[in-house]
Amino acid sequence: MNRKIRLEYLKRKIMTAADAASLIKNGMTVATSGFTPSGYPKAVPLALAKRAEEGEEIKINLITGASVGDELDGALSRSNVIDKRYPYQTNDSLRNRINDGLIGFQDLHLSHVPQMLDYGFFGKIDMAIVEALAITEEGGIIPTTSVGLTPQAINNAEGIIIEINTAQPKELEGIHDIYITEKPPNRRPIPILHPKDRIGTTSIPCDISKIKAIIYTDIPDNVRPLGGIDEASKRISEYIIDFFNFEVKQGRLPKELLPLQSGVGSIANAVLGGLVDSKFYNLTCYTEVIQDSMFDLIDEGKVLMASGTALTPSIEGFKRLYDRMDFYRKHCILRPMEISNHPEVIRRLGVIAMNTAIEADIYGHVNSTMIAGSRMMNGIGGSGDFTRNGYFSIFTTHSTAKGGNISSIVPKVAHVDHTEHDVSVIVTEQGLADLRGTSPRERARKIIRNCAHPQYRDLLYDYLERAEKGFYRHQPQIIHEALSWHTRYLNTGSMKK
Amino acid sequence: MNRKIRLEYLKRKIMTAADAASLIKNGMTVATSGFTPSGYPKAVPLALAKRAEEGEEIKINLITGASVGDELDGALSRSNVIDKRYPYQTNDSLRNRINDGLIGFQDLHLSHVPQMLDYGFFGKIDMAIVEALAITEEGGIIPTTSVGLTPQAINNAEGIIIEINTAQPKELEGIHDIYITEKPPNRRPIPILHPKDRIGTTSIPCDISKIKAIIYTDIPDNVRPLGGIDEASKRISEYIIDFFNFEVKQGRLPKELLPLQSGVGSIANAVLGGLVDSKFYNLTCYTEVIQDSMFDLIDEGKVLMASGTALTPSIEGFKRLYDRMDFYRKHCILRPMEISNHPEVIRRLGVIAMNTAIEADIYGHVNSTMIAGSRMMNGIGGSGDFTRNGYFSIFTTHSTAKGGNISSIVPKVAHVDHTEHDVSVIVTEQGLADLRGTSPRERARKIIRNCAHPQYRDLLYDYLERAEKGFYRHQPQIIHEALSWHTRYLNTGSMKK
Numbered sequence: 001m002n003r004k005i006r007l008e009y010l011k012r013k014i015m016t017a018a019d020a021a022s023l024i025k026n027g028m029t030v031a032t033s034g035f036t037p038s039g040y041p042k043a044v045p046l047a048l049a050k051r052a053e054e055g056e057e058i059k060i061n062l063i064t065g066a067s068v069g070d071e072l073d074g075a076l077s078r079s080n081v082i083d084k085r086y087p088y089q090t091n092d093s094l095r096n097r098i099n100d101g102l103i104g105f106q107d108l109h110l111s112h113v114p115q116m117l118d119y120g121f122f123g124k125i126d127m128a129i130v131e132a133l134a135i136t137e138e139g140g141i142i143p144t145t146s147v148g149l150t151p152q153a154i155n156n157a158e159g160i161i162i163e164i165n166t167a168q169p170k171e172l173e174g175i176h177d178i179y180i181t182e183k184p185p186n187r188r189p190i191p192i193l194h195p196k197d198r199i200g201t202t203s204i205p206c207d208i209s210k211i212k213a214i215i216y217t218d219i220p221d222n223v224r225p226l227g228g229i230d231e232a233s234k235r236i237s238e239y240i241i242d243f244f245n246f247e248v249k250q251g252r253l254p255k256e257l258l259p260l261q262s263g264v265g266s267i268a269n270a271v272l273g274g275l276v277d278s279k280f281y282n283l284t285c286y287t288e289v290i291q292d293s294m295f296d297l298i299d300e301g302k303v304l305m306a307s308g309t310a311l312t313p314s315i316e317g318f319k320r321l322y323d324r325m326d327f328y329r330k331h332c333i334l335r336p337m338e339i340s341n342h343p344e345v346i347r348r349l350g351v352i353a354m355n356t357a358i359e360a361d362i363y364g365h366v367n368s369t370m371i372a373g374s375r376m377m378n379g380i381g382g383s384g385d386f387t388r389n390g391y392f393s394i395f396t397t398h399s400t401a402k403g404g405n406i407s408s409i410v411p412k413v414a415h416v417d418h419t420e421h422d423v424s425v426i427v428t429e430q431g432l433a434d435l436r437g438t439s440p441r442e443r444a445r446k447i448i449r450n451c452a453h454p455q456y457r458d459l460l461y462d463y464l465e466r467a468e469k470g471f472y473r474h475q476p477q478i479i480h481e482a483l484s485w486h487t488r489y490l491n492t493g494s495m496k497k
Numbered sequence: 498m499n500r501k502i503r504l505e506y507l508k509r510k511i512m513t514a515a516d517a518a519s520l521i522k523n524g525m526t527v528a529t530s531g532f533t534p535s536g537y538p539k540a541v542p543l544a545l546a547k548r549a550e551e552g553e554e555i556k557i558n559l560i561t562g563a564s565v566g567d568e569l570d571g572a573l574s575r576s577n578v579i580d581k582r583y584p585y586q587t588n589d590s591l592r593n594r595i596n597d598g599l600i601g602f603q604d605l606h607l608s609h610v611p612q613m614l615d616y617g618f619f620g621k622i623d624m625a626i627v628e629a630l631a632i633t634e635e636g637g638i639i640p641t642t643s644v645g646l647t648p649q650a651i652n653n654a655e656g657i658i659i660e661i662n663t664a665q666p667k668e669l670e671g672i673h674d675i676y677i678t679e680k681p682p683n684r685r686p687i688p689i690l691h692p693k694d695r696i697g698t699t700s701i702p703c704d705i706s707k708i709k710a711i712i713y714t715d716i717p718d719n720v721r722p723l724g725g726i727d728e729a730s731k732r733i734s735e736y737i738i739d740f741f742n743f744e745v746k747q748g749r750l751p752k753e754l755l756p757l758q759s760g761v762g763s764i765a766n767a768v769l770g771g772l773v774d775s776k777f778y779n780l781t782c783y784t785e786v787i788q789d790s791m792f793d794l795i796d797e798g799k800v801l802m803a804s805g806t807a808l809t810p811s812i813e814g815f816k817r818l819y820d821r822m823d824f825y826r827k828h829c830i831l832r833p834m835e836i837s838n839h840p841e842v843i844r845r846l847g848v849i850a851m852n853t854a855i856e857a858d859i860y861g862h863v864n865s866t867m868i869a870g871s872r873m874m875n876g877i878g879g880s881g882d883f884t885r886n887g888y889f890s891i892f893t894t895h896s897t898a899k900g901g902n903i904s905s906i907v908p909k910v911a912h913v914d915h916t917e918h919d920v921s922v923i924v925t926e927q928g929l930a931d932l933r934g935t936s937p938r939e940r941a942r943k944i945i946r947n948c949a950h951p952q953y954r955d956l957l958y959d960y961l962e963r964a965e966k967g968f969y970r971h972q973p974q975i976i977h978e979a980l981s982w983h984t985r986y987l988n989t990g991s992m993k994k
Contacts, residue, residue: 084936101970104936109918119888120749121933184755184847184888189686252617258681343886344841350681365913373909373976374969380918388885389840391616391681412870414976416862416913421606421877436618439581439601472871473598479870479911480984487977 004164005214006137013214020161020213021047026058028126031117031153034072035065035310035337036264036289037224039146041129041163042071043217049075059083063122065148065309065337066110066288066381067091069222077103086122087113088379098376105376107369110288111341111385117152118183127212128157131165133172135214140203143176144168145221146310147336151180151204159212167218171325176334178204192345195259195284196305198333226292226314227266229273232429236267236396237274239432240354243394243425244280253391259286261346261386263355264312267396269293271354276300286351288340288382290332292317298331307333309340341385353390355383357397357418359408360426360451362444362460363475364435366395366418372486373414380417392424392436399428399453405494409452411463412482426451440475441468459497501661502711503634510711517658517710518544523555525623528614528650531569532562532807532834533587533761533786534721536643538626538660539568540714546572556580560619562645562806562834563607563785563878564588566719574600583619584610585876595873602873604866607785608838608882614649615680624709625654628662630669632711637700640673641665642718643807644833648677648701656709664715668822673831675701689842692756692781693802695830723789723811724763726770729926733764733893734771736929737851740891740922741777750888756783758843758883760852761809764893766790768851773797783848785837785879787829789814795828804830806837838882850887852880854894854915856905857923857948859941859957860972861932863892863915869983870911877914889921889933896925896950902991904953906944908960909979923948937972938965956994 005011021044024030034040052058061084062076073091076082080102082094087108089095097103108116116122130150133142143150144165154160179200181187191199247253257280262268272293275283285294285306292314297303311334313321321328339345346353357366358377368383370376387393395418397408408428420440426433431450435443441464448460467476485495502508518541521527531537549555558581559573570588573579577599579591584605586592594600605613613619627647630639640647641662651657676697678684688696744750754777759765769790772780782791782803789811794800808831810818818825836842843850854863855874865880867873884890892915894905905925917937923930928947932940938961945957964973982992 084934086934098971099969101938101965101973104939105971106934106936107918112918116933120747121889123934184845185691185751187845187847188690189688189841189845191686193685194682250617254682343844344686347840348681348684348686350684370972372969372974373979374967374972374974376969376971380916384885384916384918388881392618414974415972417916417918419877419881419914419916421604421609421881421914436613437581437583437603437620439603441598442601468598470871472596472869472873474595474602474873475867475871475912476598477869477871477911479980479987482870482980483976490976 004134017043017047017215020215029061030127031063033130033150034068035146035148036312037069037222038310039144040068042219045072049079052079052081090378107379109384110382114149114152114338117156125157127159128153129161131163139208142203160210161213167220169322169325175329195286195307229270233267233270235429237271256282258350259284261287261351309337341382343389346389350391353386353393357395361413363440364420364423365413365416367413367415368417370415394425396427399430407456410485414486501631514540514544514712517712526558527624528560530627530647531565532643532645533809534566534719535807536641537565539716542569546576549576549578587875604876606881607879611646611649611835614653622654624656625650626658628660636705639700657707658710664717666822672826692783692804726767730764730767732926734768753779755847756781758784758848806834838879840886843886847888850883850890854892858910860937861917861920862910862913864910864912865914867912891922893924896927906949907982911983
């Protein structure tokens, strides 16, 4: 194990996970590594949960890069350790407690979180818990399968606990590119001109006097099974690829396209997967999460470089990735989420943003976070960072959910995460609506005709036409009826009349 | 007049406004100079309106920097020349036609519009009409009181009509800093590190072979009277200055603050005006529009440098500005709106965003554009550019409108322009709510307690408490009642019960 801690002095900090966990006190604010179920601390949170289960009163505010695995979010939720949680989550135990009103959750743009740590907007950060591959001779922390906000956690925390994870492949060393911005008024341009550009170091500089504990663990990343690719997602992918072809023909996109961003999940995976069989070559990605279909694109030589902040394989993709890490390391860069999601870089590169909607309305607003406007699913994540600053922004969704009882195209979304000013294109398995240059009423007709499921089209036209008879005809609404589809669903289990 | 056209060859292009207007044909897409009632073309639009009034069938799509004066938006609306309009407006005649459904309007983030011209998202740009102070020996166009999207209009239009406005003070020459970005994938960092940085040229490079007409005019900018500063706006300003003081004490802002952005209008003017009597010195501004109160701050030596894309004095401020242009030119820079509103620069500088809301809801969503979700006021303008990318974002509004019949704090806004993920602080004359780090329910109590008018507080608490008894308690809503305050207002003329 010697090469894991290359600075002799630090070996005296090695202890058990239980001893390290005892450094976390009631009322602390804790920031951790981890982005998706990748690279998050595991052993110390499990030990902390155990203490709480044994009856100790302990509550913390928890800040992570994004969602993390069950050993952190799940175990600490079930043991009632989490008081407040930022900025994103996907864990069932945690989500249920948020929706029961037991855990306070603030849903934040991921690009904002690292700088909010730097700015002191979360108050004092008592402890950072970060998973590491190794600690270098200079005291640099080498991350594992994600970077997330680890640099800012390390910089801003008063104490640091390091989990060296021996289950992570040593070939990860060198994949990271750590670049840290100054605070205003001393910030300088971020010198990325292409997704392949490396601008930083391969480990995170760390004030080693702050390291309070080092523990060893071999718990693997708790990755999830791959969702199957359904016919509807395949069709969505085809519409998007047709759209890309059209834009290239019109001279509005270069033939290698522009760097692609793709959200997490099965539709997103299918959309990227569709590119494997397309005629596009020499693609690049500037995204958050590098998923299975990206490895296919790299294998096929379609994608030259994928820049992200996390490697997030499925259970099925896990072995393949780990077996060939030496190969994938040449085609992937893991950056801090501040950089992977940075508006400056996204806008400069002209990233094509592709994200998933829960629902969209006829005027092009998108709900990404809350069912019926109240029930939190995961959060906005990085979708806003890319949507707002990209070359254009595409949202995908199946046209219906719950066996057809929910229409994903509604008169008015119950919660707005992306506004009409931000959304360029909406795609369902029914078709694609290009909203660029459209007035609200043009937009409504395009979305209903191209994206809504046929069984809801007449109902949507009926709403639009009656609204257009009202007094204000720019973006016509029948305000007392605008959310009635959601009310009907809550009352009857269906949006159908 | 010789020094206005410094390139001999171009003098043969001089003609009357009527002859120049005859180059505009039915169905054309026209992009013009102008941002607020500053620096927009006047004589050619008036001549064009005259043709239409005389019976000629002529419709155009009109793209400007932001709002413009009545000679352009008003005259062309009243003569039914405008078919579609982008991206912002404040003219009564135009607004009424938009709300009557007679003109198609797309409301866009101002930072997006220049690049959308470059990307071809508006289709072919047939003609640019731009007001100029002069044309240089190299064929460069020197703008007047605004820059807006003039560089992109000139670059992308097939033909160019230039209005040389002899009423604009010649001392404007040198105030502009023209920097034009490449298209992706060839974009480079924008090298602004401080609001005072000049990175470009003082005129806009122009392919002079595209110049179809040059006309002379002396119609002045159609500036508006200064709205009085009421007591409520003064109180809002005081709350914000207290907040700045607190943030400086907490070490979260430097004592010179960070560059300020302030929206247009009387509250915005009051907020900046309040700084004249504050203890703050050595301030800078990185904003869109330089208004009267900025001249006060410059006179007092409080503001060292104001960077914007338009000088927008009131009628009262007009003479003062024009009389001392030589002085103000040393303290102001006018940039293209692509740069004044650029996410890269706004985030790098850490701009403090201050904008006005029509209404805000208890969970921190802000409506900036549409009364009751349908009636367009002006548009989102640059508020999203600054809100989304600034150090933090402040929204101001009076707590009530229409003599108390409208509460500006509602259970749910009728249109969302800025989401809960984007809004840091809400201020009314009742107080200030700092939303950083808050869960939705914490936010609701802060906003009701600190910002709502006392006569609406109990009604808002009642809604919140009943909603909290529902099934989903993250962001509790009673979905069939969420917009009932707007319905009540539309039905009874008051939100009161």
